[in-house]
Amino acid sequence: MANGEIYPEDASALRASNYDDWAAVADQHRESILERARQATREREKAIHQEQVKRQQQWAEMSLLERMSANPVSEVAAAQAREQWGITGR
Known part of the structure; x- marks a missing residue:
């Protein structure tokens, strides 16, 4: 206050001291x-949303x-499929 600066966190103290005008400035x-x-x-x-829309459009346009x-396909998924279908690679 001595420097003429009013900070937002001072509003309640100013209001309690009946400096309502200064409290309004702090608010x-x-x-x-x-x-x-x-x-x-x-x-x-908005930037995140635009990027997501762009990726969805690119995906929709892909063959x-x-x-x-x-x-x-991951290596784990490929190994599981080989085992499930009996593919030995021989």
């Missing part, structure tokens, strides 16, 4: 900080062979 600072954080979160979530090559 405004707090709201602006929260709004910037919300906006950053919205932008980040069956392209999908199979993009998602290869």
Whole structure:
């Protein structure tokens, strides 16, 4: 307060001391900080969503062979299939 700076966390103390105008300024600072954080979160979530939509569109446009090559069978799954189907490799 001596420097003329009002911080968001000072609002309750200012209100308790009957400095309602300064408490309102502190509340405004707090709201602006929260709004910037919300906006950053919205932008980040929008970017993630756009990337997911892009990947889904690419997947939808792929042919069956392209999908199979993009998602290869793991070694474990291949070994299990060989055992289940009786494939010995001889």
